[in-house]
Amino acid sequence: MMDEEYYYSKFFPLGKMPGVYRVKGVQGVELATKNLTPGLTFYGERLFDTEFGELREFSHNRSKLASSILNGLRLPDLGPDSDVLYLGASFGTTPSHVSDLLTGTGIEFALEFAPRPMRDLLHVVDKRKNMIPVLGDARFPDMYSDLVHAVDFLYCDVAQASQSELFIKNAEYFLKPKGIGFIAIKAKSISQVKKPWEVFSEQKNFLEDHGMDVFQEIDIGKYHRDHKVFVGKWY
Ligand SMILES: C[S@@+](CC[C@H](N)C(=O)[O-])C[C@H]1O[C@@H](n2cnc3c(N)ncnc32)[C@H](O)[C@@H]1O
Known part of the structure; x- marks a missing residue:
């Protein structure tokens, strides 16, 4: 209903993707999330005053989650009360939009191992009460298992050769049964020859052999070269 009602305006809520809005007729902008920190931006994204409140550009060129959504991904269960573990939080670009979606009791653990991006990530986390920064190496979940609790959603974007292995390892530690896992795979990080x-x-x-029932795969190569996203349910 909402989609149809607002179809002819510039902004309308995307069905089955709570908190994400489609933007039409604004050059270069396709998606937005409702800004949890009105007036504040984190990576030069645009802000829009709308009938839904302040929306924040969700850049599909900067975020693999945004480009996946633009290519059809819908995650109806990623909502206000979801707890999330984000592996490879970097400067906080996509993590800040995930944080926008968690308007209820949801918490986002944002894990990063490199000190430089972690410094910028702290500026984002500082403004957002639902984010917890974790300085740690995703290959070794036992090292931060006392800081992170069980989550509903596991996001992985580390661009490493062992990314699928560490994704599964983290799922084993932290993902609740029937929780959702999202992994962005960069082919060149895994093999330069294949x-x-x-x-x-x-x-x-590999993912399916290790308990992840992949229900969606999205080619985002148009926006992120040689990348594919797999989304699965954890059993
Ligand atoms: C492609 S960037 C992530 C971008 C981010 N997901 C976004 O959309 O805003 C990959 C990040 O993963 C981090 N990373 C790589 N290997 C890691 C590991 N083993 N543990 C934690 N972070 C890691 C890198 O330092 C880098 O900041």
Whole structure:
């Protein structure tokens, strides 16, 4: 209903993706989230005053989550009360938008191992009460298992050769049964010689062999070269 009602305006809520809005007729902007920190921006994104409150540009060129949504991904269960573990939080670009979606009791643990991006991430976290920064290496969840509790949603974007292995390891530690896992796979981080489709196929098999029931795969190569996203349910 809402989608149809607002179709002819510039902004309208995306069905099955609570907190995410479609933007039409604004050059270069396709998606936005409702800004949890009105007036504040974190990476030069645009702000819009709308009938839904202040919306914040969610850049599909900067975020693999945004480009996946633009390519059809819908996550109806990622909502206000979801707890999230975000692996590879970097400067906080996508994590800040995930934080926008958690308007209820949801908490986002934002894990990063490099001190430089962690410094910028702290500026984001400082303004957002639902984010907890974790300085740690995603390959070793036992090192931060006392800081992170069980989550409903596991996000992984670390661009590392062992990304699928560490994703599964973190799922084993922290993802609740039937929780959702999202992993952005960069083919070139895994093999410089194999074709991307070959790498993606092997990685998908690995995920499925280790308890992740992949229900959606999204090619985001148009916005992020040689990247594919897999989304699965954890059993
Ligand atoms: C592609 S960037 C992530 C961008 C971020 N997801 C976003 O959309 O805003 C990958 C990040 O993963 C971090 N990273 C790589 N390996 C890691 C590891 N083993 N543990 C924690 N962070 C890691 C890197 O330092 C880098 O900041």
